[in-house]
Amino acid sequence: MTSWAQIAAGLPQQQPIGKYTAARIGGPADYLFVADSATTDDQLVALFSAALQAGVPVRVIGGGANILVSDAGVRGLVIVNRAAGFDWQADGTVTARAGTGLLALARAAAARGWRGFEWAIGVPGTLGGALVNNAGAHGSDMAASVVDARIAHADGTIETWPAERLQFGYRASALKHHPAPFFVLTVRLRFTTDDPDAIHARMAEYTAHRRRTQPTGASLGSVFKNPPNDYAGRLIEACGLKGCQIGTAQVSPLHANFFLSDGHTRAADYRALIEHVQQVVQERCGVWLEPEIQFVGEW
Numbered sequence: 001m002t003s004w005a006q007i008a009a010g011l012p013q014q015q016p017i018g019k020y021t022a023a024r025i026g027g028p029a030d031y032l033f034v035a036d037s038a039t040t041d042d043q044l045v046a047l048f049s050a051a052l053q054a055g056v057p058v059r060v061i062g063g064g065a066n067i068l069v070s071d072a073g074v075r076g077l078v079i080v081n082r083a084a085g086f087d088w089q090a091d092g093t094v095t096a097r098a099g100t101g102l103l104a105l106a107r108a109a110a111a112r113g114w115r116g117f118e119w120a121i122g123v124p125g126t127l128g129g130a131l132v133n134n135a136g137a138h139g140s141d142m143a144a145s146v147v148d149a150r151i152a153h154a155d156g157t158i159e160t161w162p163a164e165r166l167q168f169g170y171r172a173s174a175l176k177h178h179p180a181p182f183f184v185l186t187v188r189l190r191f192t193t194d195d196p197d198a199i200h201a202r203m204a205e206y207t208a209h210r211r212r213t214q215p216t217g218a219s220l221g222s223v224f225k226n227p228p229n230d231y232a233g234r235l236i237e238a239c240g241l242k243g244c245q246i247g248t249a250q251v252s253p254l255h256a257n258f259f260l261s262d263g264h265t266r267a268a269d270y271r272a273l274i275e276h277v278q279q280v281v282q283e284r285c286g287v288w289l290e291p292e293i294q295f296v297g298e299w
């Protein structure tokens with residue numbers, strides 16, 4: 001077995017990871033590994049467990065579409081998991097590698113006449129991140145289709161977690177704040193058949209809705225979860241915060257729950273804007289907005 005020291009010697013060090021995130025924000029990772037579809041699950045698990053067993057922390061990210069990485073960056077190893085690929089079964093189940101893009105899977109499901117993943121059209125990121133976050137849109141989410149997921153642990157063992165064990169909630173799962181390191185390798189989903197024209201029509205409608213209502217600049221999508229019976233965007237807008245800016249981080253003038261960055265935005269400014277919005281909404285509306293995004297790295 002290759003030691004961590006040998007592996008580490010071949011990895012890029014102190015590489016900024018902002019370019020692997022949707023907001024284009026974030027300082028360096030001590031060690032970086034970018035997995036692509038040629039990377040096998042065995043290789044991923046070996047790397048993950050070698051680092052952890054040597055006492056090096058590991059953070060797996062997918063599309064970086066739901067994380068704000070600090071300016072100081074991430075200590076230890078960051079694995080950017082873009083290891084993609086999927087395998088269809090005749091019964092409507094598909095086993096997809098966690099690095100598969102949501103868009104790619106949504107398009108492939110539609111092309112085969114499987115319904116249930118249309119919501120993912122226009123949602124950036126990978127299946128692994130979507131599982132952790134129970135991503136969803138247009139009244140559906142991952143929880144509606146997930147059968148199970150294969151998850152690797154620090155000691156290199158792999159377990160299959162059925163949907164019930166994943167305990168999906170609104171933009172939440174048992175994995176989102178899981179205390180021990182884990183690596184989602186594959187996710188199995190189940191879909192049902194439908195008329196391909198109807199599936200494509202729904203996807204076109206969702207895409208048109210996004211184009212109308214969401215900004216195109218770099219962002220993390222919705223920063224906050226919607227509070228019960230309300231919308232975070234409505235509350236932020238009602239407080240007059242559309243367009244509010246700290247440094248170059250800005251509350252989108254189009255959709256108040258999207259915060260824009262310009263590619264040079266500091267994570268500290270983006271986070272300060274989040275905290276400012278939280279405080280103003282609390283003072284004026286009496287609602288404490290809970291972030292949907294996760295803060296990653298050294299703050």
Ligand SMILES: Cc1cc2nc3c(=O)[nH]c(=O)nc-3n(C[C@H](O)[C@H](O)[C@H](O)COP(=O)(O)OP(=O)(O)OC[C@H]3O[C@@H](n4cnc5c(N)ncnc54)[C@H](O)[C@@H]3O)c2cc1C
Nearest residue numbers: 062063064065066125126128129130132135136184220221
């Ligand atoms: C423009 C825009 C629009 C968006 N619209 C939506 C929307 O409509 N609905 C919605 O739900 N979300 C939306 N999002 C947020 C985001 O797209 C989703 O949450 C997406 O599922 C995140 O996937 P990711 O691969 O980018 O995850 P990341 O941001 O890379 O990671 C999220 C979390 O999962 C962990 N993780 C990722 N992969 C693995 C793995 N293989 N093993 C272990 N842990 C892993 C990370 O460590 C992190 O904790 C939007 C984002 C943007 C930028």
